[in-house]
Structure formats: structure tokens, C-alpha cells
Amino acid sequence: MDLSTFLASLLYGVTIGSALILISSGLSLTFGVMGVLNFAHGGLCMLGAYLGYSLMAWTGSFWLAMIAAPLIIAVVGVLMESFTIRPLYGLNPLYQLLLTVGLSMVLANAVLLIWGPDQFSIELPEYFQGYVNLAGIYYPRFRLFVLLFSTLISVLLWYGIAKTRWGIVIRAGIHDIETVSAFGINIHRVFTAVFAVGAGLAALAGVIIGAMRAINPEMDLELLTSALIVVVIGGLGSFKGAVIGSLVLGLLEAFGVQYFPGLAKFTVWGAMILVLIFRPEGLVGAE
Amino acid sequence: MSKKGTTKGLTRRDFLKTTTATLAGAAVSGPFFHARAASQEIRIGLTLSYSGVYAMVGKAVESGVRLAFAMSPYKDRVKFFTEDTQVKPNVAIEKAQKLFEKENIHMLCGPVAGHESLAVSETLKSQKRLMLLAYGANIKLCGEHCSRYTFLCGHTPWNQSAPAVDWFLKDLGQNVFTIGMDYSTGHEVVRYFAEPFQKKGGKVVGEFFSPIGTSEFAPYLAKIKAADPKPDGLFGFVSGKDLITFAKQYREFGLQKDGPPIIVGLGGFAAGLLPAFGESALGHYHVFHYSPWLNNPENKVFQEAFQKMFKQLGDESCLLGYEVGTMMVKGLDAVGGKAEDTEGIINAVEKLDYQSPRGHVSMDPNHVARVPIYVFQVQKQDGKMTLKMVADTGRFGTPYGPDGPGGACKLAAS
């Protein structure tokens, strides 16, 4: 247990955490702000990844893929929200959950039908390849980018929700649709917009994940599971909690591999169970 | 329940009517599809994976089986029935039963995953129904759970790890870092390599077993970098999307350039998967019994015929399906095409010995084929990724004595 291994684990833990922040941000946003538990989140990530791959294959530009894929999926999100989720507002949230479960099955099958069963991977442009040497620890350039990028996204989202006028409006809208509407604000349009942003974030995460890992037809379940665990442990409804949850989980995984191999899978589910039982509001607590 | 808004479009009546009609129609039409098997028809079932990550394997195996029959005298008599097992053993059992009972198939091309194939083999054993496996590499099937009614075409965790020991010691060095996915096959491949490796003087300088579905290998890569003495190669079993992710991150972290090569058993860098690796596969090796670029006359025939029929390269999975089809065809040849003569077909397959696109293939007493084992390296040729054979380690079945990796096979006792 020397210092450099410890530091490396710390760094890798934060790295894993930053990827988790991206993956869970979309879910945390829609649930925290709108109260919609979107079980199709993983499917949207996956769709984003596949779309990003195709866009990159057609145009050769990674940046184009990173911008266009989330925009397209945001439109998908608009359609999803308007036609299927909107009728369920005000009802028991379990209905929304169940509906999105059905939608996730449709999404997953659609991906299989469109892209087939093959696995893909997004090739990064030259300047993202290779690594930097941080005091003896090798840190891939793209990971650095992901770390910085996820920090940026977190700050933007936090600011947008907590500080801007729109954020306050949205949070108020959850509690009292009629009153907010009386102020002349079309709350339904706002909800649709938020959901679209959540979908776009999911797709963005998908593209980035697609550059780091294999793109395959089953990635929706694993992405959804990761996002759920983060959101639950961090605190349902709290975006800050999702960030903290991501970091905690990332560190757990990195240190677990180095010092307690063999326990990895159990610890995650055990942690989730413990949090849900003893501190259901999560580590941070609902806002 | 209070519901805002009204039901749009389809009325409840319509919905109920169509549902009832569909169900009734299904119930009635079911029997009409239960054809009394024409005595001339040869009915072949395939319980493969057509969904999820193994979907490409399922399709590829099926195409190979179809080709084998298309090149045989039975091409006009054969009928195929496919079912998706979703890589779930209980579904595999149910689908296998369905094919035998409802479609009256004569023999089955079994499922691709090891845990599925074991489950189905056990079920079919007591029912005396014949199954041949393209994949389904479960070590227990080679020994303890071997069955008169199950044949493996040579793909096992043992024969794609142990034979590589001598080559590794000669060509790479004395130090190995073993890697594997954290489940039975991963541990098996590592064990079957590490034991003889160490007996011959090699040293295992480190190891890791990653949970299936690991997407972040950074901590494991750190372990590899920290290994002392430096390993001459990584050996083990990581496959599918995990291997793609691992190889990508291996390259990201600079190890593809400066570190030891990765060698995986059971054909991790298969031709069908190479495009997904991009540049990350270059320089690594895998152990397998075939590659589409093998240079022998039978392979030329196979590739030409396959590409003519399916317009794409015949990859490893296609070939294994082709081998299963070939075994079925040769079995049928021996019984004069009488597909109902299961016992006769089995006797014939037991005696198989022929030249295949893989090389010289024969059947061992434990119903596991003895096949040539090669080491391939991923190299670039004319700008495209190919697998170049760098070593031919000889022909191997899988040991079936009491010390064998899967235990003793009772079939082989006589």
C-alpha cells in the first residue's frame, strides 16, 4: 500500500466518478426537477452512443457527433415526453416508472434492429489519444477531458437549477401546476424542455462512454443501473447528491479493485440496500 | 383511479376485440403449423442467441450450418428451425424442448454459452436427443457430464490455453501476468495455462479477475504497470465487449506501445469483432482453432462458397457453424440420409476423421473434437486488420481422465 498506488487509486476513482456524473446527470435532472423516474434513461444513453458512432463514421468529426447526437436525442425526448409521459403527470409516479420500462424495451429493440448485433467503438481524434504524465501516474488525455467536461456540466446544471429563474419556476411547478400556470407560464412546455435536456445529457454521456468503452446492444441496462445506484445513494432528487454519489461510487470501485478484489459486485448492491434502509434520503438528502 | 383526459383513438372495444382475435387466431393456427414430418424431410433445429451481445454469434453460426447443408446432397430436403435462447439456460431448455416436441427436429445445433449448453445437454441426455455444439464450451461437458447425445466441435477452455504454454515460453519469455473475467471460464482458462506454465519454469508475476461488464480498467492497468518483474505477456480470458474496452484503455494508457502484448484464449480478437477494436487490437494475440485467413485448400473452398452465398467474410463463428453442419452431414451420409436414425448418426460422428478448413479434425472418445490449435497475431496487411498465424501448436482434444480438467468421462472408459 504505497503512496503512489494510493494516489493512483484516488485519481482513477475520481475518473470513474466523473464518468458516472455524466451518466447520472440526465436521470437526476428529470427526477430531481420533474419527479419523473425515467427508466428509459439507459436506452437514451445507448441510442446516443450508437448515433454518435454513426455520425462519426459518416462525417469523421468527433465534435459533430458530440453536438449532433444529443440534439437529435433531445428531439426524441420531446416526442417521448409529449406523447407518453405528459398524460401521466399528477398521477402516482409509479405509472411513469412503468411506462418508461416499456419504452426502454422499445428503445433497446430499435437499436438492435437499426444497427444490428455488432459491437462498435468510437475512435477518438488524434489529440485525444495518448496520455499525460502526472507525477509518475499515467493519465490518458481523454480522461482528463472527461474530468474537466463533467465538472463543467455539473457546475452549469447546478447553477441552472438553483440560481436561475427557470430553475425556480420548474421546481415550483412540480408542487403546484395550477398556480404556476396562473402566472402565465406554460408549465408543460417547461417540462418538455427539461425532459429534452435530460435526454440530451443522456445522449452526450452515451457518446463519451462510447469513446471509452465498447458500444453494444446491452449497454442500456448497465448504464441505467449505474445511474440508479448513483442517484439513490446520493439522494433521490438532489443533483448535488448525484455528484457526490458518483464520486463515492467511483472511489469505492477504484479502491475496491486495488485492495479488496472479489467483493466488487456485492459492495455496490449492499451499499444501495443499506442507504435505502437507513438513510433513504441519500447521503446528501433531498432538497 | 382518477384519470385526466379521455382515451384517444382506439376504443376499448376495438382493443378487446383485436386482442381476443389475435389470441384465438394463434390458438387455432398453432395446430396447422404442426406438420406431420414428411419422411423425406431433414429437420434441423438451432437454439442460438439472436438478441443481446451474442446476437452476431448466433447469426454467424446459423449461416455456417446452412452453408454446410447447401453444399451437401441434402440441400433440398433440409428444413431449419431457429429459436432465440437469449443466452438464458432456462430459455435454452424450453426452446430445445419446443423444437423437438413441436417441430419434431431430428438434431439440434446447441446454444452458444457454456452454462446454457450444460443445462440443455443434461435435459436431452435422458430423452436421448442429439445435440452438436459449435460453442457452448463448458469444461464439465468434456468430462463428468459428457453425454452420448452431445458432441463438441472442439472449442473448450482447456485446449485454447494449455497448448499455448510452450509457445509463450519460447517466443515471449518466462514471466506472465494472468488476466480473466471473474467467472468460471475466466478462472479455468487461467488455471489451465498457469499450472503447466509454472511446472515448466515460468513465473506468474501478477493477476487480476475483473467482474463481467467492467467498463473501467484503469485500476487493473495500474496493477499491470506495477508488476515486478515486468511481464513478457498477458495471458487469460477476457472477451467480447470487455476485451474491446480493455484493449482500448490499454492503448489509452500507453501500454499497447510500451507494455507486454495481450494473449487471450478462446479467440477474443475474432475476425467478426476486429472492426470494433480499431487500432487497439494491433500486436495482440489470440489462441484459436481457426482464422478466415488460414492457408489451406479446404479453407479456400469454404471461404469462396460462404462469400458467394452470404456476401461477406466467413468468420470464426460461421466456420464453427459450418463444422457442426459438416458433422451432421457426415453423420447423415453414414445412415443413408435417414435422419430418424439418431443412434446410427451418433456412431458415425464418433468415428469422424477428416480435413476441414481448420486442418485435421477427428473426434475423441469423450465426444470432444481433436483440432489443430494455432496462435494468431493481429497484424495490418494492406491497411486492413487480419489475423496472422504465428504458431501451430499441434492437435488437441481435451483430457478426460480422472485428472482431466472436467473430471472423468464415463463414455471414454470403454
Added chain:
Amino acid sequence: MRSTSLTAHVVVILVLLLLPLGADHLFSGFYISLMARVFIYAIMILGFDLLAGYTGMISYGHAMFFGTGAYVTAMLLKHVTAWFWPSLLASVVGCGLLAYVVGYLSIRTREVYFVFLTFAFAQFFFVAANSWEFVGAANGLAGIPKPIVLPGLDLSNSTVFYYFCLIVLAAAYGLARLFVRSPFGRILVGIRENEERTQFLGYDTHGAIRRVFVISGMYGGAAGALMASMNSFASPVLYHPAVSGEIIIAALIGGMGTLVGPVLGAGVIILLTDLLSSWLAEAWMMIVGALFAFCVLFTPDGLMGLIRRFRSGRAAPGGSGHA
């Protein structure tokens, strides 16, 4: 709530009793095994519905009972005795205990947490079963002997198995009926309609839900025991979230909060999936998912709700589902 008429019950039972006579003549014998699977799932979903449909607590981990029931039976059949009854008893009791523990830990505040907790518990079992060599790890337990139910009669014959499952289902259904009509059952409906009010009336709602959860778990255990006997096999896949999801989908499509709904739902799901896998293998998941989403949106009280509304003309949607 109007219950299905006695005539309907009798007709259905008669049809089911006579069905095997048509095997191999009118249709393939395979459909008898398929129907047996429908019965097993019906037991499972009936148990689920007693919890979800009558109290509103949706468990996304019901597969944990299915799997545990199967494993317990498989282990006993393989190592202890080939008699079915001890294994069935062990499965049922074991799952009841499991449900008690899980319920004690999980049944508290919001329903959404219950969904997550049950999901997490089932995943925990899945990972455990996949890694534990004692129960065969990923390979599962194969080659289990066919269980004996009476001296000289075992369940290897598919027609015998069909009738056996039918009998168990009938018993399960009858018990559920008694249960729902009992005073305890009324409390449950009260909880579903308005938990707070029921609490104010002096009832220990959490305790009541916990008891239902135990019963629900026992039904799952029985279904698992039958499943292990059918396939002679138990594997970690039985714990997969897809199984839990399937249970929820079937319950909703059939009609939650009723007793016939689960049976209908089991039939629809299994027959539909079988049909689709033969004809539209590449799109079955999409079709089932779309059907489910459609149901949630337009007919959340499932087929039973449709039938009820059809019969009562233009009456408003009935009392099942969530308030």
C-alpha cells in the same frame, strides 16, 4: 367490485381440464408444457398481485422468490430426497421467511423506495447465485431428478405435470379468494385507496403490508419449486431483473387488483412471447414493451378492466389501480 361469474369460472376450468385430450391430435403436445408454464407463472403473478394490486406496493424484485424457490427445491431434490412435498414446503416456507426479512427492512415510507429496495435485493441474489460454487455458480444446478408426488407417480410425464400445476394453481387461486374476501382483505383495499385514512382508523398498515408480502413471497416460492421441477434445472438467470419486469408487465396487462387478472396476464405474456419468438423473433421485445406502455397509458386496469367496462357499457373505469 363485481367478481367474475361462477359460470365463467366453471367453463374455464372445464376447458383447462379437457385440454390435454386434444394433444397430439388437434395440436402438438408441446402446448401442454406451455400451458403448464402459464400455470406456474400465474401462481407467481397472483402472489405479486396480492401485494401490488391490493396494497399498491410494487416490487421490482419478485424474481428473488421465484429464484429462491427454484434453488431450494433443486438443492433438496438433488441432495436430500426425490419427494416433491418436502421441497415444496421448504421453498414456500423459505420464501416466506425471506419475504418477512426483506419486508421488514423495506416496507416503510414511500413506495418508490420499495421499488428500488426490492430491485437491489433481487440483484444481490443474482450476483450471489452467479458466484456461489455451492449452487453451481453461473452453471446453475442441472440434472435434477424429476420429483415424486405420489408413490409410483413422478412428474416426468408432461400431462401429469400439467394437471399437477393446474391443481396447485386452483388451490392458490382459491386461497387468494378467501384471503381477499376476509376482513384482512378489506383492510388491504383500504390501504390501497388511502393509507393514511386506514391508519387513522387504527390499523397497523405497515404490519398488514408485511403480512401480505410474506404471502406473496410464499406464492413465488411455490412457483419457483414447480419451475425447478419442470426444467430439472435452476440457474441465476431466474433472479434477473427481466424476470421481475416480466411479472410486473404480465400483472398490469392482466389487470391488477383482481384475481383473474394475473392468470390472464400470465397467459398473454407467455403465449404472446412464444408466438412472437417464432414469427417475429427480432422484434418481440419491442412489441411487448410497446403493448405494456400502451396499457399503462390507456388501460392501466388491464384486460380485466377492459372486460369489466365492456360489460357495464359506458361506466367509468373501475376500482383497481392506484388512487
